[in-house]
Amino acid sequence: MASKKELGQEEPQRPLVGFEKGENKENSKTESEENSTDGSCQNSPRGVLEIPTSSVHSDSGSSNESSSSMDRSLSPEGTVLECHSSQWRNLIGGLLQRKKRSIMRLSTFPPAMKASCLEKKCLGISQSCEEQSKGGLVQLEIPMRKPCWRNFDHQELVLATDNFSHENLIGKGGHAEVYKGCFPDGQLVAVKRLTKKDKEEERIGDFLSELGIIAHVNHPNAAQLLGFGVEGGLHMVLQFSPHGSLASVLHGSKENLKWKVRFEIALGIAEGLCYLHEGCQRRIIHRDIKASNILLTEDYQPQISDFGLAKWLPDKWTHHVVFPIEGTFGYMAPEYFMHGVVNEKTDVFAFGVLLLELITGRRAVDSSRRSLVIWAKPFLDAKDFKGLIDPSFGDDSDSEQLKLIISVATMCIHHISTSRPSMSNVVQLLRGEVGTQEFMGGDSKPRSPLLDACEFVDYTCSRYLSDLHRHKQLALEQ
Numbered sequence: 001m002a003s004k005k006e007l008g009q010e011e012p013q014r015p016l017v018g019f020e021k022g023e024n025k026e027n028s029k030t031e032s033e034e035n036s037t038d039g040s041c042q043n044s045p046r047g048v049l050e051i052p053t054s055s056v057h058s059d060s061g062s063s064n065e066s067s068s069s070m071d072r073s074l075s076p077e078g079t080v081l082e083c084h085s086s087q088w089r090n091l092i093g094g095l096l097q098r099k100k101r102s103i104m105r106l107s108t109f110p111p112a113m114k115a116s117c118l119e120k121k122c123l124g125i126s127q128s129c130e131e132q133s134k135g136g137l138v139q140l141e142i143p144m145r146k147p148c149w150r151n152f153d154h155q156e157l158v159l160a161t162d163n164f165s166h167e168n169l170i171g172k173g174g175h176a177e178v179y180k181g182c183f184p185d186g187q188l189v190a191v192k193r194l195t196k197k198d199k200e201e202e203r204i205g206d207f208l209s210e211l212g213i214i215a216h217v218n219h220p221n222a223a224q225l226l227g228f229g230v231e232g233g234l235h236m237v238l239q240f241s242p243h244g245s246l247a248s249v250l251h252g253s254k255e256n257l258k259w260k261v262r263f264e265i266a267l268g269i270a271e272g273l274c275y276l277h278e279g280c281q282r283r284i285i286h287r288d289i290k291a292s293n294i295l296l297t298e299d300y301q302p303q304i305s306d307f308g309l310a311k312w313l314p315d316k317w318t319h320h321v322v323f324p325i326e327g328t329f330g331y332m333a334p335e336y337f338m339h340g341v342v343n344e345k346t347d348v349f350a351f352g353v354l355l356l357e358l359i360t361g362r363r364a365v366d367s368s369r370r371s372l373v374i375w376a377k378p379f380l381d382a383k384d385f386k387g388l389i390d391p392s393f394g395d396d397s398d399s400e401q402l403k404l405i406i407s408v409a410t411m412c413i414h415h416i417s418t419s420r421p422s423m424s425n426v427v428q429l430l431r432g433e434v435g436t437q438e439f440m441g442g443d444s445k446p447r448s449p450l451l452d453a454c455e456f457v458d459y460t461c462s463r464y465l466s467d468l469h470r471h472k473q474l475a476l477e478q
Protein backbone atom coordinates (compact mmCIF):
# COMPACT_ATOMS: atom_id res chain seq x y z
CA MET A 1 0.00 0.00 0.00
CA ALA A 2 1.60 3.19 -1.08
CA SER A 3 1.60 6.30 0.96
CA LYS A 4 -1.56 8.31 1.11
CA LYS A 5 -1.54 12.03 0.91
CA GLU A 6 -4.29 14.53 0.97
CA LEU A 7 -3.59 17.41 -1.31
CA GLY A 8 -2.53 20.68 0.20
CA GLN A 9 -1.40 19.26 3.50
CA GLU A 10 1.39 17.29 4.95
CA GLU A 11 0.37 13.78 5.88
CA PRO A 12 3.06 12.31 8.05
CA GLN A 13 1.15 9.17 9.02
CA ARG A 14 2.02 6.57 6.46
CA PRO A 15 -0.03 3.52 5.74
CA LEU A 16 1.94 0.46 6.59
CA VAL A 17 3.26 -1.50 3.71
CA GLY A 18 2.87 -5.24 4.26
CA PHE A 19 5.90 -6.64 6.04
CA GLU A 20 6.33 -9.23 3.37
CA LYS A 21 4.87 -9.47 -0.04
CA GLY A 22 2.98 -12.60 -0.95
CA GLU A 23 0.60 -13.81 -3.58
CA ASN A 24 -2.13 -14.41 -1.05
CA LYS A 25 -3.21 -11.17 0.44
CA GLU A 26 -4.68 -12.73 3.48
CA ASN A 27 -4.92 -15.81 5.57
CA SER A 28 -8.57 -16.41 6.04
CA LYS A 29 -8.25 -19.51 8.16
CA THR A 30 -9.38 -18.96 11.69
CA GLU A 31 -10.17 -21.26 14.54
CA SER A 32 -13.79 -20.33 14.17
CA GLU A 33 -13.68 -21.27 10.53
CA GLU A 34 -12.22 -24.63 11.32
CA ASN A 35 -14.79 -25.28 13.99
CA SER A 36 -17.70 -24.00 12.06
CA THR A 37 -20.35 -26.51 11.19
CA ASP A 38 -22.51 -24.02 9.39
CA GLY A 39 -21.79 -23.99 5.71
CA SER A 40 -22.74 -20.36 5.44
CA CYS A 41 -19.75 -19.48 7.53
CA GLN A 42 -17.24 -21.08 5.21
CA ASN A 43 -17.11 -18.19 2.79
CA SER A 44 -14.03 -16.04 2.63
CA PRO A 45 -14.60 -12.69 4.24
CA ARG A 46 -13.61 -10.99 1.05
CA GLY A 47 -16.07 -10.67 -1.76
CA VAL A 48 -18.67 -8.60 -3.47
CA LEU A 49 -21.71 -8.18 -1.30
CA GLU A 50 -25.24 -8.10 -2.59
CA ILE A 51 -26.10 -4.92 -4.34
CA PRO A 52 -29.45 -3.39 -3.45
CA THR A 53 -29.82 -1.42 -6.64
CA SER A 54 -33.24 -0.36 -7.73
CA SER A 55 -32.70 1.36 -10.99
CA VAL A 56 -30.46 1.27 -13.96
CA HIS A 57 -28.95 3.81 -16.20
CA SER A 58 -30.59 3.95 -19.58
CA ASP A 59 -28.48 3.48 -22.64
CA SER A 60 -28.83 7.11 -23.53
CA GLY A 61 -27.08 7.95 -20.32
CA SER A 62 -29.65 10.52 -19.40
CA SER A 63 -32.20 8.88 -17.20
CA ASN A 64 -32.78 6.19 -14.63
CA GLU A 65 -35.40 3.57 -15.08
CA SER A 66 -36.85 1.24 -12.54
CA SER A 67 -36.11 -2.38 -12.75
CA SER A 68 -39.06 -4.46 -11.68
CA SER A 69 -37.52 -7.86 -11.54
CA MET A 70 -34.56 -9.09 -9.63
CA ASP A 71 -31.74 -10.53 -11.64
CA ARG A 72 -30.06 -13.56 -10.25
CA SER A 73 -26.78 -14.23 -11.91
CA LEU A 74 -24.47 -17.13 -11.43
CA SER A 75 -20.78 -16.70 -11.99
CA PRO A 76 -18.81 -19.47 -13.66
CA GLU A 77 -17.58 -20.51 -10.21
CA GLY A 78 -21.10 -20.97 -8.95
CA THR A 79 -21.16 -17.67 -7.12
CA VAL A 80 -24.62 -16.27 -6.64
CA LEU A 81 -25.05 -12.57 -7.06
CA GLU A 82 -28.40 -11.04 -6.48
CA CYS A 83 -29.10 -7.69 -7.93
CA HIS A 84 -31.81 -5.70 -9.55
CA SER A 85 -29.63 -4.34 -12.24
CA SER A 86 -28.56 -6.07 -15.38
CA GLN A 87 -25.98 -3.28 -15.61
CA TRP A 88 -24.36 -4.62 -12.46
CA ARG A 89 -24.35 -8.13 -13.84
CA ASN A 90 -22.83 -6.83 -17.06
CA LEU A 91 -20.20 -4.94 -15.12
CA ILE A 92 -19.13 -8.04 -13.24
CA GLY A 93 -19.39 -10.20 -16.33
CA GLY A 94 -17.35 -7.74 -18.36
CA LEU A 95 -14.66 -7.38 -15.75
CA LEU A 96 -14.44 -11.09 -15.15
CA GLN A 97 -14.20 -11.72 -18.87
CA ARG A 98 -11.27 -9.34 -18.98
CA LYS A 99 -9.37 -11.33 -16.45
CA LYS A 100 -10.81 -14.66 -15.56
CA ARG A 101 -8.23 -15.28 -12.88
CA SER A 102 -9.54 -12.43 -10.87
CA ILE A 103 -12.54 -14.63 -10.16
CA MET A 104 -10.27 -16.77 -8.07
CA ARG A 105 -9.74 -13.92 -5.69
CA LEU A 106 -13.47 -13.32 -5.56
CA SER A 107 -14.24 -16.97 -5.42
CA THR A 108 -16.78 -16.90 -2.67
CA PHE A 109 -19.50 -14.43 -2.14
CA PRO A 110 -21.72 -14.29 0.89
CA PRO A 111 -25.02 -16.05 0.57
CA ALA A 112 -27.69 -14.04 -1.13
CA MET A 113 -29.64 -11.49 0.84
CA LYS A 114 -33.28 -12.32 1.39
CA ALA A 115 -35.41 -10.76 -1.32
CA SER A 116 -37.63 -9.15 1.31
CA CYS A 117 -34.66 -7.25 2.72
CA LEU A 118 -33.69 -6.06 -0.72
CA GLU A 119 -37.22 -4.96 -1.42
CA LYS A 120 -37.38 -3.11 1.87
CA LYS A 121 -34.15 -1.33 1.09
CA CYS A 122 -35.20 -0.48 -2.42
CA LEU A 123 -38.52 0.86 -1.25
CA GLY A 124 -36.62 3.19 1.03
CA ILE A 125 -38.36 1.83 4.11
CA SER A 126 -36.89 3.00 7.37
CA GLN A 127 -35.07 0.13 9.02
CA SER A 128 -35.27 -0.17 12.76
CA CYS A 129 -32.63 -2.39 14.26
CA GLU A 130 -32.58 -3.34 17.86
CA GLU A 131 -29.08 -4.23 18.78
CA GLN A 132 -28.72 -6.43 21.80
CA SER A 133 -25.55 -5.35 23.50
CA LYS A 134 -23.90 -5.51 26.85
CA GLY A 135 -25.69 -3.15 29.14
CA GLY A 136 -28.85 -2.66 27.10
CA LEU A 137 -30.40 -2.12 23.73
CA VAL A 138 -29.29 0.37 21.16
CA GLN A 139 -32.11 1.55 18.97
CA LEU A 140 -30.76 2.32 15.54
CA GLU A 141 -33.35 4.26 13.57
CA ILE A 142 -31.82 4.27 10.14
CA PRO A 143 -33.55 6.37 7.52
CA MET A 144 -32.90 4.25 4.45
CA ARG A 145 -32.07 5.98 1.20
CA LYS A 146 -33.38 4.50 -1.95
CA PRO A 147 -30.23 3.24 -3.61
CA CYS A 148 -30.08 4.41 -7.16
CA TRP A 149 -27.03 3.80 -9.28
CA ARG A 150 -25.77 4.60 -12.66
CA ASN A 151 -23.21 3.10 -14.95
CA PHE A 152 -21.48 6.23 -16.22
CA ASP A 153 -19.80 6.24 -19.58
CA HIS A 154 -16.32 7.65 -19.79
CA GLN A 155 -17.33 10.75 -21.73
CA GLU A 156 -19.71 11.82 -18.94
CA LEU A 157 -16.93 11.53 -16.38
CA VAL A 158 -14.47 13.36 -18.64
CA LEU A 159 -16.94 16.21 -19.10
CA ALA A 160 -17.82 16.39 -15.41
CA THR A 161 -14.19 16.56 -14.27
CA ASP A 162 -12.86 18.74 -17.09
CA ASN A 163 -10.90 15.80 -18.41
CA PHE A 164 -9.68 14.86 -14.93
CA SER A 165 -7.90 18.19 -14.69
CA HIS A 166 -5.36 18.92 -12.00
CA GLU A 167 -7.58 21.77 -10.71
CA ASN A 168 -10.29 19.24 -9.94
CA LEU A 169 -7.99 16.82 -8.12
CA ILE A 170 -9.24 16.88 -4.51
CA GLY A 171 -7.58 13.87 -2.98
CA LYS A 172 -4.98 11.25 -3.62
CA GLY A 173 -4.60 7.95 -1.86
CA GLY A 174 -2.45 4.89 -2.29
CA HIS A 175 -4.94 3.38 -4.68
CA ALA A 176 -6.82 6.24 -6.22
CA GLU A 177 -7.08 9.84 -7.30
CA VAL A 178 -10.28 11.66 -6.42
CA TYR A 179 -11.63 14.43 -8.67
CA LYS A 180 -14.39 16.90 -8.07
CA GLY A 181 -16.95 16.73 -10.85
CA CYS A 182 -20.09 18.55 -11.87
CA PHE A 183 -22.80 17.00 -14.01
CA PRO A 184 -24.83 19.09 -16.49
CA ASP A 185 -27.75 19.24 -14.00
CA GLY A 186 -25.42 20.93 -11.46
CA GLN A 187 -24.94 17.90 -9.24
CA LEU A 188 -21.50 17.87 -7.61
CA VAL A 189 -19.77 14.51 -7.38
CA ALA A 190 -16.45 12.99 -6.40
CA VAL A 191 -15.01 10.67 -9.03
CA LYS A 192 -12.60 8.15 -7.57
CA ARG A 193 -10.31 6.85 -10.30
CA LEU A 194 -8.29 3.80 -9.44
CA THR A 195 -4.61 4.32 -10.08
CA LYS A 196 -3.12 1.16 -8.69
CA LYS A 197 -0.89 -0.15 -11.41
CA ASP A 198 -0.25 -3.67 -10.08
CA LYS A 199 -1.60 -6.89 -11.42
CA GLU A 200 -4.85 -6.36 -13.25
CA GLU A 201 -6.71 -9.21 -11.58
CA GLU A 202 -5.81 -7.89 -8.17
CA ARG A 203 -6.94 -4.40 -9.13
CA ILE A 204 -10.26 -5.64 -10.46
CA GLY A 205 -10.73 -7.77 -7.36
CA ASP A 206 -10.08 -4.81 -5.09
CA PHE A 207 -12.38 -2.58 -7.13
CA LEU A 208 -15.25 -5.07 -7.06
CA SER A 209 -14.73 -5.73 -3.40
CA GLU A 210 -14.84 -2.04 -2.48
CA LEU A 211 -17.75 -1.40 -4.82
CA GLY A 212 -19.66 -4.35 -3.41
CA ILE A 213 -19.22 -3.17 0.15
CA ILE A 214 -19.95 0.50 -0.42
CA ALA A 215 -23.04 -0.40 -2.41
CA HIS A 216 -24.23 -2.71 0.34
CA VAL A 217 -23.85 -0.01 2.97
CA ASN A 218 -26.79 2.31 3.38
CA HIS A 219 -26.52 4.73 6.28
CA PRO A 220 -26.38 8.52 6.69
CA ASN A 221 -22.92 8.19 8.24
CA ALA A 222 -21.42 6.25 5.35
CA ALA A 223 -20.30 7.61 1.98
CA GLN A 224 -22.96 7.36 -0.70
CA LEU A 225 -22.22 5.68 -3.99
CA LEU A 226 -23.94 7.20 -7.02
CA GLY A 227 -22.52 4.83 -9.60
CA PHE A 228 -19.45 3.53 -11.32
CA GLY A 229 -17.63 3.66 -14.63
CA VAL A 230 -15.46 0.97 -16.17
CA GLU A 231 -14.41 2.55 -19.46
CA GLY A 232 -10.95 4.11 -19.56
CA GLY A 233 -10.14 2.78 -16.09
CA LEU A 234 -12.12 1.85 -13.01
CA HIS A 235 -14.15 4.65 -11.43
CA MET A 236 -16.50 5.11 -8.51
CA VAL A 237 -18.82 8.08 -8.48
CA LEU A 238 -19.68 9.31 -5.01
CA GLN A 239 -21.70 12.08 -3.50
CA PHE A 240 -19.41 15.09 -3.10
CA SER A 241 -18.50 16.09 0.45
CA PRO A 242 -17.97 19.87 0.41
CA HIS A 243 -15.76 20.04 3.50
CA GLY A 244 -13.49 17.20 2.34
CA SER A 245 -12.12 14.94 4.99
CA LEU A 246 -12.03 15.35 8.76
CA ALA A 247 -8.21 15.30 8.49
CA SER A 248 -8.19 18.31 6.17
CA VAL A 249 -10.58 20.28 8.41
CA LEU A 250 -8.93 19.28 11.68
CA HIS A 251 -5.31 19.55 10.62
CA GLY A 252 -5.19 21.37 7.34
CA SER A 253 -7.42 24.42 7.67
CA LYS A 254 -7.24 27.57 9.73
CA GLU A 255 -10.87 27.21 10.70
CA ASN A 256 -11.26 25.82 14.21
CA LEU A 257 -13.82 23.09 14.61
CA LYS A 258 -16.01 24.01 17.56
CA TRP A 259 -16.30 21.50 20.38
CA LYS A 260 -20.02 20.96 19.77
CA VAL A 261 -19.34 20.06 16.13
CA ARG A 262 -16.51 17.73 17.16
CA PHE A 263 -18.79 15.93 19.60
CA GLU A 264 -21.48 15.50 16.93
CA ILE A 265 -18.84 14.21 14.51
CA ALA A 266 -17.67 11.67 17.12
CA LEU A 267 -21.24 10.49 17.70
CA GLY A 268 -21.95 10.28 13.95
CA ILE A 269 -18.84 8.17 13.28
CA ALA A 270 -19.77 5.92 16.23
CA GLU A 271 -23.27 5.43 14.80
CA GLY A 272 -21.86 4.72 11.33
CA LEU A 273 -19.44 2.13 12.72
CA CYS A 274 -22.13 0.61 14.90
CA TYR A 275 -24.22 0.18 11.76
CA LEU A 276 -21.34 -1.46 9.88
CA HIS A 277 -20.62 -3.88 12.73
CA GLU A 278 -24.13 -4.68 13.90
CA GLY A 279 -26.83 -2.94 11.93
CA CYS A 280 -26.37 -3.82 8.27
CA GLN A 281 -27.04 -7.11 6.55
CA ARG A 282 -23.41 -8.20 6.82
CA ARG A 283 -20.96 -7.69 9.61
CA ILE A 284 -18.43 -5.33 8.06
CA ILE A 285 -15.04 -4.44 9.51
CA HIS A 286 -13.71 -1.26 7.93
CA ARG A 287 -10.00 -1.75 8.84
CA ASP A 288 -8.92 1.75 7.83
CA ILE A 289 -10.80 4.12 10.12
CA LYS A 290 -8.82 7.37 10.23
CA ALA A 291 -9.42 11.10 9.90
CA SER A 292 -8.72 11.18 6.15
CA ASN A 293 -11.35 8.48 5.58
CA ILE A 294 -14.10 10.47 7.31
CA LEU A 295 -15.81 12.86 4.91
CA LEU A 296 -17.86 15.84 6.05
CA THR A 297 -21.13 16.85 4.44
CA GLU A 298 -22.36 20.45 4.09
CA ASP A 299 -23.62 20.44 7.70
CA TYR A 300 -20.56 18.58 9.05
CA GLN A 301 -22.26 15.18 9.22
CA PRO A 302 -19.44 12.62 9.19
CA GLN A 303 -19.48 9.90 6.54
CA ILE A 304 -17.23 6.87 6.72
CA SER A 305 -15.55 6.39 3.35
CA ASP A 306 -12.87 4.33 1.59
CA PHE A 307 -13.95 0.73 1.94
CA GLY A 308 -10.83 -0.45 0.10
CA LEU A 309 -9.64 -2.59 3.01
CA ALA A 310 -13.05 -3.47 4.43
CA LYS A 311 -13.91 -7.09 5.16
CA TRP A 312 -17.15 -8.79 5.91
CA LEU A 313 -17.05 -11.43 8.63
CA PRO A 314 -19.43 -14.37 8.92
CA ASP A 315 -21.40 -14.13 12.17
CA LYS A 316 -19.80 -17.14 13.79
CA TRP A 317 -16.23 -16.06 13.27
CA THR A 318 -14.64 -14.51 16.32
CA HIS A 319 -12.02 -12.82 14.13
CA HIS A 320 -10.12 -13.08 10.92
CA VAL A 321 -6.36 -13.22 10.37
CA VAL A 322 -5.00 -11.14 7.50
CA PHE A 323 -1.62 -11.10 5.88
CA PRO A 324 0.12 -8.89 4.95
CA ILE A 325 -0.97 -6.30 7.44
CA GLU A 326 -2.32 -3.19 5.74
CA GLY A 327 -3.66 -0.04 7.30
CA THR A 328 -2.34 3.18 8.69
CA PHE A 329 0.26 3.41 11.41
CA GLY A 330 -1.06 5.30 14.41
CA TYR A 331 -4.54 3.73 14.15
CA MET A 332 -3.62 0.06 14.33
CA ALA A 333 -4.64 -2.04 17.29
CA PRO A 334 -1.84 -4.12 18.87
CA GLU A 335 -3.44 -7.50 18.11
CA TYR A 336 -3.67 -6.40 14.46
CA PHE A 337 -0.14 -5.16 13.96
CA MET A 338 1.33 -8.01 16.04
CA HIS A 339 -0.76 -10.91 14.73
CA GLY A 340 -2.97 -9.67 11.88
CA VAL A 341 -6.08 -10.32 13.99
CA VAL A 342 -9.09 -8.43 12.67
CA ASN A 343 -12.54 -8.06 14.14
CA GLU A 344 -14.82 -5.21 15.30
CA LYS A 345 -12.40 -4.30 18.08
CA THR A 346 -9.73 -3.35 15.52
CA ASP A 347 -12.10 -0.60 14.31
CA VAL A 348 -12.95 0.32 17.93
CA PHE A 349 -9.26 0.96 18.60
CA ALA A 350 -8.94 3.18 15.51
CA PHE A 351 -12.09 5.02 16.58
CA GLY A 352 -10.44 5.67 19.96
CA VAL A 353 -7.47 7.23 18.18
CA LEU A 354 -9.89 9.39 16.15
CA LEU A 355 -11.48 10.54 19.43
CA LEU A 356 -8.02 11.51 20.69
CA GLU A 357 -7.51 13.53 17.50
CA LEU A 358 -10.79 15.36 18.07
CA ILE A 359 -9.95 16.04 21.72
CA THR A 360 -6.31 17.08 21.25
CA GLY A 361 -6.31 18.52 17.72
CA ARG A 362 -3.15 16.46 17.13
CA ARG A 363 -2.51 14.03 14.31
CA ALA A 364 -2.48 10.28 14.90
CA VAL A 365 1.24 10.48 14.11
CA ASP A 366 2.92 13.86 14.52
CA SER A 367 5.65 15.44 12.40
CA SER A 368 8.33 13.80 14.56
CA ARG A 369 6.60 10.46 13.95
CA ARG A 370 5.35 10.14 17.47
CA SER A 371 2.15 8.18 17.91
CA LEU A 372 -0.73 10.10 19.48
CA VAL A 373 -1.53 7.07 21.66
CA ILE A 374 1.99 7.11 23.09
CA TRP A 375 1.82 10.89 23.57
CA ALA A 376 -1.61 10.82 25.24
CA LYS A 377 -1.13 7.80 27.51
CA PRO A 378 0.61 9.66 30.40
CA PHE A 379 -2.10 12.36 30.37
CA LEU A 380 -4.85 9.76 30.32
CA ASP A 381 -3.25 7.74 33.13
CA ALA A 382 -2.79 10.85 35.26
CA LYS A 383 -6.29 12.10 34.31
CA ASP A 384 -4.58 15.35 33.30
CA PHE A 385 -7.32 16.57 31.00
CA LYS A 386 -5.95 20.11 30.79
CA GLY A 387 -2.71 18.87 29.26
CA LEU A 388 -4.65 16.75 26.80
CA ILE A 389 -7.24 19.01 25.23
CA ASP A 390 -6.84 21.20 22.19
CA PRO A 391 -5.73 24.62 23.49
CA SER A 392 -7.87 26.29 20.82
CA PHE A 393 -11.09 25.28 22.67
CA GLY A 394 -10.85 28.08 25.23
CA ASP A 395 -14.19 28.26 27.02
CA ASP A 396 -15.94 26.75 24.07
CA SER A 397 -16.00 23.17 25.36
CA ASP A 398 -18.51 21.37 27.55
CA SER A 399 -16.45 19.91 30.41
CA GLU A 400 -18.88 17.02 31.07
CA GLN A 401 -18.87 16.01 27.42
CA LEU A 402 -15.09 16.31 27.34
CA LYS A 403 -14.71 14.04 30.36
CA LEU A 404 -17.10 11.57 28.79
CA ILE A 405 -15.31 11.49 25.45
CA ILE A 406 -11.91 11.15 27.15
CA SER A 407 -13.21 8.16 29.14
CA VAL A 408 -14.61 6.58 26.00
CA ALA A 409 -11.34 7.16 24.11
CA THR A 410 -9.44 5.53 26.98
CA MET A 411 -11.70 2.46 26.83
CA CYS A 412 -11.42 2.21 23.05
CA ILE A 413 -7.61 2.25 22.94
CA HIS A 414 -7.31 -0.42 25.63
CA HIS A 415 -4.41 -2.69 24.67
CA ILE A 416 -6.53 -5.80 25.32
CA SER A 417 -9.15 -5.99 22.61
CA THR A 418 -11.84 -7.71 24.66
CA SER A 419 -11.63 -4.92 27.25
CA ARG A 420 -12.67 -2.40 24.62
CA PRO A 421 -16.36 -1.60 24.34
CA SER A 422 -18.37 -2.61 21.27
CA MET A 423 -19.49 0.24 19.02
CA SER A 424 -23.04 -0.12 20.32
CA ASN A 425 -21.66 0.36 23.85
CA VAL A 426 -19.83 3.45 22.58
CA VAL A 427 -23.02 4.88 21.07
CA GLN A 428 -24.86 4.32 24.34
CA LEU A 429 -22.06 5.95 26.31
CA LEU A 430 -21.84 8.98 24.03
CA ARG A 431 -25.61 9.42 24.01
CA GLY A 432 -25.55 9.28 27.82
CA GLU A 433 -27.84 6.22 27.85
CA VAL A 434 -25.40 4.40 30.12
CA GLY A 435 -22.81 5.89 32.45
CA THR A 436 -19.11 5.15 32.19
CA GLN A 437 -19.30 3.73 35.75
CA GLU A 438 -22.01 1.27 34.70
CA PHE A 439 -19.91 0.09 31.80
CA MET A 440 -17.40 -2.31 33.26
CA GLY A 441 -15.61 -2.99 29.99
CA GLY A 442 -14.95 -6.25 28.29
CA ASP A 443 -17.43 -8.46 26.57
CA SER A 444 -18.85 -11.89 27.07
CA LYS A 445 -18.61 -13.04 23.47
CA PRO A 446 -16.97 -16.41 22.84
CA ARG A 447 -13.21 -16.11 22.60
CA SER A 448 -10.82 -18.04 20.44
CA PRO A 449 -7.54 -19.56 21.64
CA LEU A 450 -5.64 -17.21 19.32
CA LEU A 451 -7.26 -14.14 20.83
CA ASP A 452 -6.55 -15.50 24.28
CA ALA A 453 -2.92 -16.00 23.34
CA CYS A 454 -2.71 -12.36 22.23
CA GLU A 455 -4.30 -11.14 25.39
CA PHE A 456 -2.68 -12.79 28.33
CA VAL A 457 -3.20 -10.61 31.34
CA ASP A 458 0.54 -10.20 31.48
CA TYR A 459 0.40 -8.42 28.16
CA THR A 460 0.83 -5.19 30.00
CA CYS A 461 0.31 -1.71 28.85
CA SER A 462 4.04 -1.00 29.00
CA ARG A 463 4.81 -4.04 26.85
CA TYR A 464 2.21 -2.80 24.44
CA LEU A 465 3.89 0.61 24.31
CA SER A 466 7.26 -0.97 23.61
CA ASP A 467 5.67 -3.15 20.90
CA LEU A 468 4.20 0.03 19.47
CA HIS A 469 7.65 1.65 19.35
CA ARG A 470 9.08 -1.42 17.67
CA HIS A 471 6.21 -1.50 15.23
CA LYS A 472 6.70 2.18 14.46
CA GLN A 473 10.30 1.54 13.55
CA LEU A 474 9.33 -1.32 11.27
CA ALA A 475 6.51 0.65 9.69
CA LEU A 476 8.14 4.01 9.21
CA GLU A 477 11.73 3.16 8.57
CA GLN A 478 11.51 0.66 5.80
Ligand SMILES: Nc1ncnc2c1ncn2[C@@H]1O[C@H](COP(=O)(O)OP(=O)(O)OP(=O)(O)O)[C@@H](O)[C@H]1O
Nearest residue numbers: 004171173174175176178190239240241245292306
Ligand atom coordinates in the same frame (compact mmCIF):
# COMPACT_ATOMS: atom_id res chain seq x y z
N1 LIG B 1 -16.82 11.99 -1.79
C1 LIG B 1 -15.78 12.80 -1.59
N2 LIG B 1 -15.95 14.14 -1.48
C2 LIG B 1 -14.88 14.95 -1.25
N3 LIG B 1 -13.62 14.51 -1.12
C3 LIG B 1 -13.39 13.19 -1.23
C4 LIG B 1 -14.45 12.27 -1.47
N4 LIG B 1 -13.93 11.02 -1.52
C5 LIG B 1 -12.61 11.14 -1.30
N5 LIG B 1 -12.26 12.44 -1.13
C6 LIG B 1 -10.91 12.95 -0.85
O1 LIG B 1 -9.94 12.10 -1.45
C7 LIG B 1 -9.07 11.52 -0.45
C8 LIG B 1 -8.65 10.13 -0.87
O2 LIG B 1 -9.80 9.29 -1.02
P1 LIG B 1 -9.78 7.75 -0.64
O3 LIG B 1 -9.34 7.62 0.79
O4 LIG B 1 -11.10 7.15 -0.99
O5 LIG B 1 -8.62 7.22 -1.62
P2 LIG B 1 -7.81 5.83 -1.56
O6 LIG B 1 -6.78 5.85 -2.64
O7 LIG B 1 -8.77 4.69 -1.58
O8 LIG B 1 -7.10 5.85 -0.16
P3 LIG B 1 -6.27 4.61 0.46
O9 LIG B 1 -4.84 4.86 0.11
O10 LIG B 1 -6.55 4.71 1.96
O11 LIG B 1 -6.78 3.34 -0.09
C9 LIG B 1 -9.88 11.62 0.85
O12 LIG B 1 -9.06 11.65 1.98
C10 LIG B 1 -10.65 12.94 0.66
O13 LIG B 1 -9.83 14.05 0.96
